[in-house]
Amino acid sequence: MDDFDLTANDRAILRVLQQDSRLSNAQLAERVGMSASACWRRVRMLEEAGVIAGYGAIVDPDRAGLEFHAIVHVRLVRHDRDAVKRVMTDLAARPEVVECYATTGQSDYHLRVLCADMAAYRRFLDDFLFRQPAIESAQTNVVLEEIKRRGVVPV
Known part of the structure; x- marks a missing residue:
């Protein structure tokens, strides 16, 4: 459909x-x-038809104890099919990564990452992201203030 x-x-x-x-x-x-x-x-x-993809609760991350918000720009060192597939699979499996977009431009992926605090984010970087062999670099932009959190599809 x-x-x-x-x-x-x-x-x-x-x-x-x-x-x-x-x-x-x-x-x-x-x-x-x-x-x-x-x-x-x-x-x-x-x-x-898949127009309604699902239903769910909207959770406030701050009130749920996830006060560290970041946008992470990831560049890959390798773009072969197996490396890309592994990175995508591994990113999708991480609960800290609440959104992930493959994009054009300087970065290959843009992640929205939520963690309890800076220490939890450091563990995410050290124990996961920097251990991915296909990842060349990751630039973090810490979210200072959310202007618009929940977007509604303008139908």
């Missing part, structure tokens, strides 16, 4: 669910101006 066309009702459903995914189907239907049965069918269709 790569060519899934969103209707106006689909977009309304997505906007409301991004604000509060705990609404009952009846509440959701009322907010978007649809019948409950039609709303339920559209939500199921959006889920099956």
Whole structure:
């Protein structure tokens, strides 16, 4: 379903669910101006098409004890398929890495890393990141203030 066309009702459903995914189907239907049965069918269709990728709680990292936030720019020394695959697999498995993007430009990857404190981040670097044979360098930008944490997809 790569060519899934969103209707106006689909977009309304997505906007409301991004604000509060705990609404009952009846509440959701009322907010978007649809019948409950039609709303339920559209939500199921959006889920099956992969437009709705999942549901979950939004956790405040600071209140959860993860007060060290960094953006880490990683450059690889090797770009052969096996080295890249291993780095991607290893990064994806680390709980400190909450986001990882392969990009163009000077860095190969940009990571959003959350840790309890600077000491935990040092352990992440020393015990994991710097032990990756394909990683040439990692530049850390410490996040001083979050201006916008949770982005909503503008549907």
